[in-house]
Amino acid sequence: MTAPYACQPDDSRGRLLPENLSSFRSPWQRDRDRIIHSSAFRRLKHKTQVFVEQEGDAYRGDYFRTRLTHTIEVAQVARTIAGALSLNTDLAEAVALAHDLGHPPFGHTGEDALSALMAPYGGFDHNAQALRIVTRLERHYAGFDGLNLTWETLEGIAKHNGPVAAPLPYALAEVNGQWDLELSSNASAEAQVAAVADDIAYNHHDLHDGLRAALFTEADLADLPVVGPAFAEVDALHPGLDRGRxxxxxxxxxxxxxxxxxxxxxxxxxxxxxxxxxxxxxAMDGPIIRFSKPLYQNLKAIKSFLFTRMYRAPSVVDERKLVTAMLNDLFPLYMTNPEMLPEHWRPEAFAASQTERARIVLDYVAGMTDRYAMAEWERICG
Incomplete structure (x- = not known):
């Protein structure tokens, strides 16, 4: 039984293109399934969280999180929290599964590079790109482009991190022009849960991945709030435990x-x-789903540590420079030579204005996996 403040399937605002209701799935179960079966979701397997896929030895590298494993963890946390709060777990899960679909290759480094390249053409934002994917770029269904998701799922993708202010990224403006997502208000509690679940997942697994990558040690974490006491508690309960456990x-x-x-x-x-x-x-003044103030301050200290010791570690910075250079090579090459694009991308690119072509090139490059982007750079640039 869900709470009165939860999203109710029977009250969904529906889909932009009306469809018959499923006899055995709610609208948000159907959204979830379409997201999981999308091409963009499968590509998350070979998109980076922090470490570029080739970094480190093969054994160790196989254990680092990717966008796909991160997304699965976020969805699990979102279902847990939504269930505990009597919210709609299917909607929370659908938003969580879609929240990173718009990320380009090479993690936040790739997003930074594409944001700079797209600055003259309306900018780039991964949340807006996720909306573009689920409303336009997935082209598998006979009756429509995209996945024809419900209004509530689209709203959650657009503003799970909070209200969105002008100027809007062009991809978000395009979708919002078709269907008003009420961007100035908070998202549903279910979408807010997905956002907090994202924070929980990466705060946890970035500590784990940083240790595995040997960017810092357990001893370096001893003075961190929450983390240090957690290790101390384990030592008191299980003295002599092996390092991995x-x-x-x-x-x-x-x-x-x-x-x-x-x-x-x-x-x-x-x-x-x-x-x-x-x-x-x-309509509330701020999100209803959030960390307590003391824990929020503790998490800021943990994030500050990770920023210095992991996200800006010398080996990671070197990788950032390399992959930024790759994208800075590929993007203008496709812009000036659209014949280099795959065959089914070319007709639209040749006929487009400069801005429209930039958006087509962005769609193509942002959809690349790490390994494909590296292979294309190697093939084209040698």
């Missing part, structure tokens, strides 16, 4: 602290504010 036991406690904090804060706020509908959630 000790690491796992400590970091799963860090994970648990974050999840339990979000649930407790949301339960207290919901009990105090007594929202009676999802519209009251959307």
């Amino acid at each position: 000790r690491r796992h036991e400590a970091l799963r406690r860090v994970f648990g602290v974050m999840v339990e904090d979000v649930i407790a804060v949301a339960q207290n706020r919901l009990a105090a504010l007594q929202p009676r509908s999802v519209e009251e959630i959307r």
